[in-house]
Amino acid sequence: DKAEQKKLVSEPSITADGKRVELAANIGTPDDMRGVLENGAEGIGLYRTEFLYMGRDSFPGEEEQFEAYRTVVEQMDGAPIVIRTLDIGGDKKLPYLDLPEELNPFLGFRALRLCLEKTDMFRTQLRALLRASHYGNLKIMFPMVATLEEFRAAKGLVEEEKKRLNAEGVSFDSQVSVGIMVEIPSTAVAAASFAKEVDFFSIGTNDLVQYTLAADRMSERVSHLYQPYHPAVLRLIKNVIDASHIEGKWTGMCGEMAGEETALPLLLGMGLDEFSMSATSILPARSLMRTLSVNDARALVERALVCGTADEVKELVYAETK
Ligand code: PEP
Ligand code: MG
Numbered sequence: 001d002k003a004e005q006k007k008l009v010s011e012p013s014i015t016a017d018g019k020r021v022e023l024a025a026n027i028g029t030p031d032d033m034r035g036v037l038e039n040g041a042e043g044i045g046l047y048r049t050e051f052l053y054m055g056r057d058s059f060p061g062e063e064e065q066f067e068a069y070r071t072v073v074e075q076m077d078g079a080p081i082v083i084r085t086l087d088i089g090g091d092k093k094l095p096y097l098d099l100p101e102e103l104n105p106f107l108g109f110r111a112l113r114l115c116l117e118k119t120d121m122f123r124t125q126l127r128a129l130l131r132a133s134h135y136g137n138l139k140i141m142f143p144m145v146a147t148l149e150e151f152r153a154a155k156g157l158v159e160e161e162k163k164r165l166n167a168e169g170v171s172f173d174s175q176v177s178v179g180i181m182v183e184i185p186s187t188a189v190a191a192a193s194f195a196k197e198v199d200f201f202s203i204g205t206n207d208l209v210q211y212t213l214a215a216d217r218m219s220e221r222v223s224h225l226y227q228p229y230h231p232a233v234l235r236l237i238k239n240v241i242d243a244s245h246i247e248g249k250w251t252g253m254c255g256e257m258a259g260e261e262t263a264l265p266l267l268l269g270m271g272l273d274e275f276s277m278s279a280t281s282i283l284p285a286r287s288l289m290r291t292l293s294v295n296d297a298r299a300l301v302e303r304a305l306v307c308g309t310a311d312e313v314k315e316l317v318y319a320e321t322k
Contacts, residue, residue, distance in 0.1 A: 045276020065128035205255025269297030
């Protein structure tokens with residue numbers, strides 16, 4: 001119950017057989033930090049920076065962004081903070097940014113695709129992030145990566161801004177990690193190639209599920225097809241985790257699935273390193289982790305991967321973990 005869970009607030013996240021995992025929080029603004037600290041998050045797995053850009057009439061400048069990022073980084077006191085670069089477009093619009101009308105905005109000009117064309121805007125954000133990296137354990141993450149070229153181009157801009165900051169004598173973490181969200185099936189399938197070049201993966205199941213099943217995450221009409229537990233989705237997730245481990249990298253998950261009771265044993269069994277969720281899910285997840293064993297979870301995954309349907313997967317998990 002709630003009171004029992006509250007006692008876990010400063011305990012580590014550990015399974016019944018002693019495996020340590022990281023339970024992190026998703027945030028949208030520095031105001032969300034209160035919930036993060038109250039619920040004992042071990043890191044921030046996703047800071048959605050688009051809110052800094054929304055509800056105003058011009059782009060936030062470098063200084064304003066730097067302050068927002070530094071505030072969060074300093075409050076985490078050395079714990080990891082993954083900050084995602086601008087993920088606008090799709091359902092999220094900016095009044096001061098003229099975007100083309102598209103028939104399928106979720107498959108269109110959004111997120112990193114847009115940042116790689118509007119490079120002045122993107123460089124401003126990268127500089128603010130690099131400067132904030134001096135104050136703690138900040139990691140940079142690109143959303144909606146579909147190809148290796150996109151990652152290389154974005155990473156190239158980071159390297160260029162690092163050189164400029166160096167020349168200007170501005171401090172930043174020269175070892176700052178640069179990773180990607182895995183939320184497009186091409187990237188999940190080709191994870192082995194990406195794993196050689198990125199520092200980490202974070203699986204964005206909210207989008208990965210909609211793209212894998214071709215079921216709009218906003219549409220009521222096809223919500224029955226929006227299936228995080230579809231065996232195809234589970235196989236993609238496992239492929240990403242395995243690919244990262246082969247290269248000595250880590251994989252997190254920052255989609256809604258990472259905080260679901262039914263998903264935890266499956267993700268633990270697949271070897272997920274970091275689970276990032278809304279702050280209020282952290283203590284229930286920590287409490288559940290303490291009842292799970294890695295060996296049982298691995299055996300569960302073996303059986304889940306050969307299920308035919310999402311319902312079979314869920315029934316299997318209920319039957320084995322009750
Ligand atoms: C995701 O797609 O899973 C994700 C975390 O990003 P967002 O929900 O912001 O698209
Ligand atoms: Mg997404």
